[in-house]
Amino acid sequence: MGGIRTLTVWCPDWPLVAAGVPGVEPAVAVVANRVVATTAAARAEGVVVGQRRREAQSRCPEVVVLERDVDREVRRFEPVAAALDALTPRVEVADPGVVAFPTRGPSRYFGGDHALAAQALELVEVVLGGTGAARVGIADSSFAAVLAARAAAWEGTEGVLIVPAGETPAFLAPLPVTTLERPALTDVLVRLGLTTLGAFAALPAADVVGRFGTEGRQAHRLAAGEDAHPPDLRRPAEELAVTMELDPPAERVDACAFAAKALADELHATLESRGLSCLRVAVEVETDHDEVHARLWRHEGALSAAAIADRARWQLDGWLSSAAASRPRGGIRRLTLIPDDVVPATGRQLGFWGADAERTDRVTRAVARVQALLGFEAVRVPERCGGRGPAEQLRLVPAGAVDLGDSRNATDEGWVREPWPGRIPDPQPAVVHPEPIPVDVVDATGRTVAVSGRGVLSAPPAVVVGGGPSRTVRAWSGPWPADERWWDPDTHRRRARLQVVLDTDDGDEAHLLVLEHGQWGIEATYA
Amino acid sequence: MGVVDVALSQLADRVAPVTLATEQRLAGPAALHPVLPEGGLQRGWSVAVEGMGAWSIAAALVAPVQGSEGWAAVVGVPAFGLVAASGYGFRLDRVVVVDQPPPGRWAAVVAALVDAFDVVLVAPPSVVAARDARRLRARARERGALLVHLDGGRTWPEAVDVGLRVGPSRWEGLEPGHGHLRARRVVVTGTGRRLPGTPRRSELWLPGPDGRLAVAPPRHQSARPVPVPVLDRAG
DSSP, rough: OOOOOOEEEEEEEEHHTTTOOOOOOOOOEETTEEEEEHHHHHHHHOOOOOOHHHHHHHTTOEEEEOOOOHHHHHHHHHHHHHTTTTTSSOEEEEEEEEEEEEOOHHHHHTTTTTHHHHHHHHHHHHHTTTOOOEEEEEESSHHHHHHHHHHHHTTTTTTTOOTTTOOOOOOOOBBBGGGGOOOOHHHHHHHTOOHHHHHHHHTTTHHHHHHHHHHHEEEEEEHSSSSSSSHHHHHOOGGGGGGEEEEEEEEEEEHHHHHHHHHHHHHHEEEEEEEEEEEEEEEEEEEEEEEEEEEEEETOOOOOOOHHHHHHHHHHHHHHHHHHTSSSSSSSEEEEEEEEEEEEEOOOOOTHHHHHHHHHHHHHHHHHHHHHHHHGGGEEEEEEEESSGGSSSSSEEGGGGGGGOOOOOGGTTOOOOOOOOTTTSSSOOOSEEEEEEEEEEETSSSOOOOOOOSSSBBOOOEEEESSSEEEEEEEEEEEEEEEEEOOTTTTTTTEEEEEEEEEEEEEEEEEEEEEEEEEOOOEEEEE | OOHHHHHHHHHHHHSSSOOGGGGEEEEGGGGGGGGGGGGGEEEOOOEEEEEEEEHHHHHHHHHHHHHHOEEEEEOTTTOOHHHHHHHTTOOOOGGEOOOOOGGGOOOOOOOHHHHHHEEEEOSSSSSOOOOHHHHHHHHHHHOOOEEETTTTTTOOSSSSSSSEEEEEEEEEEEEEEEEEEEEEEEEEEEEETSSSOEEEEEEEEEEEESSEHHHHHHHHOSSSOOOOOOOOSSO
């Protein structure tokens, strides 16, 4: 038998349950303007996962649109995982909303699969308190167990679907290949006419490996009702675990996440040098009051160091916001990562973009080294945001907070869709002074040029004094008035901008001047 | 490190692909071909840009390197206009911005970046020690990284491989009282160790009316009528 009998608890629509939205209210969670989760009420109106936000809104005008917040989802899910700790220590969280554990021991203890499922369901429903539903699926592999849990929702068997031992391949056979969630592979299979898992599983294994490689072989095993990797019954060698002592104990979650990233790098290096990969990683956190919190996360060789750091952060967030009795009282003293279920690394099939992944790894490591030299905030990456002035159209976020290998939509040119009337037209200035350089702009009579409340200049600018030798204004345009955030007295800013071309011995000099509180300054230079 | 680790790393070294000389070449943007040696740059070179328009030229130079999955790092230049750079093709999803390191750490930070980044744009806080400059040059050559000096190479003790100076510029589109800055004509001069002899000059749009770097056709030479010699009937 190639799989471990697993019980999976699935909480549908978790992004919305975590946000506190009741199922009877139509709401969706979106990422980059695409729907990733819906409530039952939204589904009744025809909103489907994968639609664009506008399409969802056209189908259901009163739908509430929420931006997905993975941190919040995992934090709110921690109590659910913690509740199942009572049944077995090997509870594993795959994604927020999905938690699984092997049934062998607990099933015998509770007297059978049905009793176990009922127990699990009851424990979870106590934690959820009626805010969300839970479904339980039991099957011979974790992949099939998730699908069984999803099927339980439809077949209405009181939220539980148990696939009897040995019948998993038959259960999986009629399901579509899209459930494998490997779009590149699924595309090819569909074009070859293999639309069900049963049809795919019926192919000879050798042919699948020859055509699709290791990844295909893993998918083939999943479709046949086995686990992607044969279970490794050896205990992991103790020296594979990596530990970091934090002295002084870390009080902030961020510092801990930063340490977790460095640890994860070390773990990956250790595993790689032995040609190994792990299916799960246990993150163990110990405080200086001797409280320990451990959580198993699914890894399967697919988690980057940044992803492990994220999970460590989520785990801490969840622990800190749990019930007062189980909350930690001290600072974090020790962080340990233990690889679980270590298997020989079969290597990843590098596609055309294989070199890219390696390059991104190198870049990420270099970034980490520079952060160690200069500090976490010293290395940042840009993200577009809306604004009128040249400095307001970009925001810099710490590089450690993003996955550099991801295609980051926030850097696309079309990311900011809102029009920002009064924005200085393109081309943008190449030099954006961190603080405007104070200057004086005078008209032909020597008086400072002012801008009236209606955005009219008192007189044409003639000379710019300061920030270098006095220069005459050859051409100018504006003003572009910007009266921003007038509704908030603390952040209200009234500015006016002027484009000028100054005559110098070396040709033209073009600047963007800004007037605020009666003081002119060079905001940016077109260099 | 165990015996297995040593053996694996030795094996990795042996099977590492050999880089061909052609892979060291970096094609520059078409408009800059006249002022770059053989129309491009090589990995491991140092480039200095100066003048009013220098940073835009730098952005245009870096864009093709990022295009083929390269990464750029901007170190210690908080005023570098990334939005303007993106107008010349600079990719914002392949750039990292690093705060200016204190002078004592500058060399260490840039060395760490040269290891992984394809282009590192710098403006050192003080003159770089000759020893550090030599080491960085060797490392950049070994790792195939381009070093771009946004301060014109003032703080670099060695001669740079390519120096681009942006000369007098003329903006179009802005009139006294109306319009807005639209296009600019500049003269770019190429000098440096790899361009010996008379400096090469080229007239460019930076940016042109379409927002891109382009070669500017020479303008009408003069508006004054050339005096035509009158034939002397007597002679």
